[in-house]
Amino acid sequence: MTIKEAGQGKGIEDDPDFYKTLLESTKAIPWKIDWNSLTFTYIGPQIEHLLGWPRASWNSVEDWAERMHPEDRKRVVEFCLEQSRKGADHEADYRALTQQGEYVWIRDVVHVLRDQQGNMEALVGFMFDISERKKVEIERDRLRQELEELSYLDSLTGVANRRMLDQVLEREWMEARRQQQPLSIIMFDIDYFKQYNDSFGHFKGDECLREVAQLLTQSATRARDFAARFGGEEFVLVLPQTDASAAKTVAQRCFDKLKSADIHHPSSPVAHRITLSCGVATSLPAHTDSLEHFLEQADRALYRAKEGSRNCIQVACSDGKCVETDWN
Template structure:
């Protein structure tokens, strides 16, 4: 061995020691043979597979979660062929049959003529990071759900109502189908609060929401709290006659709930007044016009004595 080669051997040994003392797992694949020319011994600690069992790229592919395989392999091969450094996250199979999240950071080594010579990189265990990310995403989903939910009654809030109404209006405009809207108001609710107290009033709102919710049988129908003691229902692909049947079903459900209301001018039980309106968005108009029409009919129902449905 020449004098010049000796320092290089020492440096190589030092680099190897440094690489194998880290948590990251170094590796190298020869592009022509698609075989591992090196993989760090840390791989056995992390995944349980022996260092010598990593022969070729097939070992890497087969030890990847089936749901991640096509996406990751396709991406990495395409990037490598293009000579682009890249990274990929995937679930790696452990020798005991479980999975661990890995991040592979890959550098493409080129020859002097520009052809790919090898891939070198590091595998990192990112399981803890993934757990935290999933927890954060779950919390974000929960917060999003809460942002569309009325805090008192648990039904949809006005924000979601407006969003769904816009969406169903656009759908009905394309399909030519009718869209119906029911606006309802608890009769003499101020008197209820004055007589029973605001905590009882809150419980009354919850019970009304529950009974109305039990009247909805189709997945796309939406019950929402419009505000105060007012609720609304969005009924896609529903004509006026069918919407009135839903309104009658709501009245019957509330009657079965039999919530006492001794201070009511209408009944000894809690009742509601309803305005029902139907539109054909394909003929023009805007969602707000449907709400306004239902609101006007609700007003007439209350002016006419309450505890009734007005649909024209």
């Protein structure tokens, strides 16, 4: 026996008051927009509790758009209009302005209504308050980004690690080749670092690595200049749009800063302070050149510096030879 047959009057499916009461008792905010005039023909009373704006103030889609965060407005309005014109159901997340001047995250779920001839007649939907969900998502994304950034940092020195260095080198190499701009790389090795550790212990050795890393970072002053720990006591500077002369100037600036820091190293045969051996390479990449060969040039220059007098800069030339600059 149906409810109607049981003497309850007309059936639920024929009772608009029942549906109205049901819609207005939920937390979701129902609404209806006439497609031809783009005006609201209905919006649930819950809107006043959520956003504070009186129901009577929701007249057209312009009121809806104007009460949207400026950063979301263009994206959401264009998307919703495009989907509506296609006659496609859709949903969109955005920040809605409250009457008190704050913003609440809203999810609008939109359905298309058609008349008997199949023409678009209206849009109906629900607004959901998703502020708490968004807070969780934003915090989760922040933590994910933080973890990702940490995975690209050397945990000891705080500069970029080898993983990040490989990605930056690949990107800058491709960009230098595309723009036909010089790319320089400087490889550094701390002279007699094992003896420093033997004299002062690994704790002081770690402090020394951190200090050298910061000095090198400070010497690379432009936004795209990039410092990384290559491994052990080796560091690298990547210098986009930098020719050999400018790269050598940066290397000498690094030596200057390290000399001023005067990190005591009595066991060094070169000086009674921490010093560096340095290899510099510069390339104007052609399509026949390889990044691997470029890195080999810098590595060979560094090797010559370490096998020679140390505490010096070796600049790799295009013919494979090196020019040594002593630094005392």
